[in-house]
Amino acid sequence: MAQIITESLVESLARERAFQLLDKGSAYEILGPLDGIESPHLVAQNIVPQFDDGMIIVKGTLNGQQTVIISIEGNFQGGGIGEVSGAKLAGTLEKLIKECEKGNKIHPVIIYDTGGVRLQEANYGLLSIAEISAAIVALREYVPVIGIIPGKVGSFGGMSLTAGLCSALIMTREGRLGMNGPEVIEQEAGIRELDSRNKQLIWKMIGGAIRHESALADVIVEDDIPNYKEAIKNIWSGEIRLQHRTKQIQNYLSLFKTLDIEKKIMPEQAKEYLNSKTVNMDIELPTPMGDVKSTGSRWFDLLANGQHSISEVPSVLVADTIISGVNARLIAVVPNPDSKYYRARNGEVGLLEGWTIAKYVRQAIEEDKDLTEKRLIIPIVDVPSQAFGYHEELFGIYLSCSAAVDAYATARLAGHPVVATLVGNAISGAFLSHGMQANRLIALNDDGVNVHVMSKKSAAIITQRTIEELDEAAKEVPSMAYDIQSFEKLGALFKLLDGVNAKEPNPEDRDILESAVIEAYNDIKSDSARDLSSRLKSDIARSSGRKASIQVREMIDLQWR
Template identity: 50%
Template sequence: MENSFVELNGRDRAKVLFDHGTARELVGPLDNLYSPHLMPQGIVPESDDGIILMKGQIKGLDSVVISMEGAFQGGGIGEVGGAKIVAALEQTLKDNQNGHKEYPIIVFDTGGVRLQEANYGLLSISEIQNMIIALKKYVPVIGVVPGRVGAFGGMSITSAMMSYLIATDEARVALNGPEVIEQEAGVREFDSSDKNLIWNTLGTKQRAATGLVDEIVDDDVDLIKNSIVAAIQAKKDSHRTENVDFYLNLLKDIDFNQPMDTEEYRKLFPTVKAGNHHIAEAQKSATPKDKSRGRLWFEKLTGIENAESEVSTVLHATVDGKEFIAIVPDTQNKRFPRVRNGEVGLMEGFTVAKIVNQVIEEDQGKEQKRPIICIVDVPSQAYGYKEELIGINVALASSAAAYAKARQAGHPVVDFIPGDAVSGGFLAHGLQSNRMIALGDDSITIQAMSKASAARITLRTIEELEEATKHVPAMAYDVFNYTKLGALYKRIDSIKSWDASDKNVARIQKEIDAAIDSTKGQPTDLSYRYTNEIAVKEGRVATLKMRKAVENQWNN
């Protein structure tokens, strides 16, 4: 244990990776930039918000290490810590764009979104993911999952985007924690007290055997450091989120109504060959479909009645030079019962990625890139044992990465939110957009987790959770408090979520066109969210303070 990496705290993990005497911490504890959202909830903050940022050299290579302290709030990502990660990656990107090679390493020890700042956490994670996709054009982005907490929630989606992911056998990687799956889907779906089940499903030995982790290293500082350097020097990239055809073909061979254990899946995994998986256009049909707000508005905005596509839960069509995409319920879905209510699951994530990547390819080289319109009505991601076993975090990462690539390539990506926008479903389908338009309707939920699951994870009653939301807008579940964060381009209060009259549809079409026009000549990143008037005055004040602090200390 003398050279254990797992047993170190977050700061020491960062420090030991650097060559002796080269490490320099930026925006450390003495800068006292802590979360302003915890004390109103009776929670003691940390002055570095649980994120350690250091620069230096690793085996002579200029490097940046971002390390998460899992002992503070479960390594959860909130506004301040998230802004520190985004700002560090942005400065690293600028250095590489200017010809100075600098290699980013992220040490994961996180449960994902910090539920005490839920919507700030979701915004931050999407912004981290955007920077990773941008950086991978210049240098490999290396992830390390040592253990203790692991990589869960939205940060497991982030881990799937890394060029190369290294872990010890003491770690776990999963989108949904066992307790959350049990809360949402029942103990028969996943028994959170069954430790063998947990490790056999989410542990890194299983993840490495099925391609979700690239390398398992013994818990030794020198071995981990050598693996990082080898991955950098070899420019390793698993292209996990580009492997969409492989997974779509894999899913064709799995019966989701039959039991499957880890050994069965391991046998199936290497036999699949990636082929060109065709995605059909949405089309007219006389067959009535399960109505949802997402389906309703997709059909009204595109003019396609009872729209269908090859994948019943993903609608898409090119209309008037715009690509419309919606994820919708299918209550008759026998193959994937965990997505019957419009959740984003394996097929949905990989299918959306396929569609968006196809749009990018078709418009490559064109001066005018096709706008992509995400119609968002997603109650969550899918909660299921098989989803976790196969790697739902990779499915959602593939979708989010495709949207980010499209936006960075010049495609305006605009959300229209007439329904719910929750958790990993929102990260996969919506949060990589340039502009977000939402209807001002009390029935719309925007959040990181259901109230029942959030209460269980934060050890509160639902009543205590609801009381906390009165003091912290980022914890609230309604679109009106969400507006205070500065994330929305526009909120339209005069139209309710089910009121898709011809007049209202024409109004939304004009708002979408205006949002597209507003992106012209503007950055293709996500900076609008923290530079608009609401964000500057109220919603992202702590974000901007952290961004400025990182920038000021970067080269000093």
């Protein structure tokens, strides 16, 4: 009996995966190992770098169509995204946008094998994932952006948000897709919330089969190269219809408003809910009984100038106001101690919050679509993290956050100036969802304003270090630090404001912040770019903060043919 030979993506390394998918003889690598572009931030932490930084870019043809495969190496730092690897992925997608604008249609395929941000580079990864997300949203208007999650690591952390933004997702049963890894959920929420050792339950929650059966992945394939190629061809031809999940806001929002999680919902039941997405337009969530004022809610009240929130969800405040003669929409995520989603009671971005942000940003886009002057959108950022919970992962919190990212990026591309104001914590996927897609970032110079990808306790466990060792490493690598002064050294801030009381703001503090917002608004209006490229153009970015990010993009341009 003849032996059946299969070509596996799951068992292959990232470089092999890219060349396996492309037509034989058509492929060449851009920024390969011989170019020697490695992370400049690892040696200082006694970590051996890699000359391709775990990100493989291969250009060629697939089924005769011009294609670029971007493949993440899960065996290097868990496929984590740092400055160089992130710039390779974002820079390639940005290059494809320029090619498509010139009429040269090139198809992108991203092979995911990543745990998200590389914690040893922390905020560099956060900035990179925001830029990757922005590029995916822009590129989708020209060609489908296809993601493949074959297995081994899967797609987690901030990179799960980019997977949620893809036009279509191909998975195997071995693949996993979720925002928060099981070990992190157990660390943050306790073993009663999720036992990370219960592998059978975890596969039923976030594995490829359940994601496909729950209509969260478009195709599930057996792990053989011809199967992936056939799936890609069917997506390109339209045989597999694109779902645009991040735009199905009312369906998902209605589901999560009506969902009863008092009793633990099992994966099979969750699958039925996600497939039905029953719409109940009349449901209203109760107003919180307690009056919990966070830093973000205080700033919302000051900036709203007497305007009440129009949001249907108590944990997301939305109001239209006028700032120095400019029409503006304010959006803030705030605590709701009475939320039925108990893992999202302290201002976290959860299932309800991500979809609600998306609703009110897209509402502004629709209402202003025929106006020459689009509304200024101001995310007020005070978010401790995304929600770490069993039900959140089961029902796809990554997609909720992707929907918010998509909405903000779409607003920016549609001509809405978006100015994020960092008045409190700006942590992890919550910041990616709410603030990171802004044209300009303004922060208060205050000890209570922090930017990072994870709590120190969890970061120490994931990187197998003590908190003291993390603090020591941050002295050499500012991107690992939490304080806003270190974040400023990366060059992404438009302005860092001194002399403002972040926690107990008064009208004088409001006036200072409003003045900075209008300055940022005018800067946006004078700039023809609607992408996030301004973060690479500041003096700090060019001189030190993002030198590697800029160099990578320049080398992609040089090697493109």
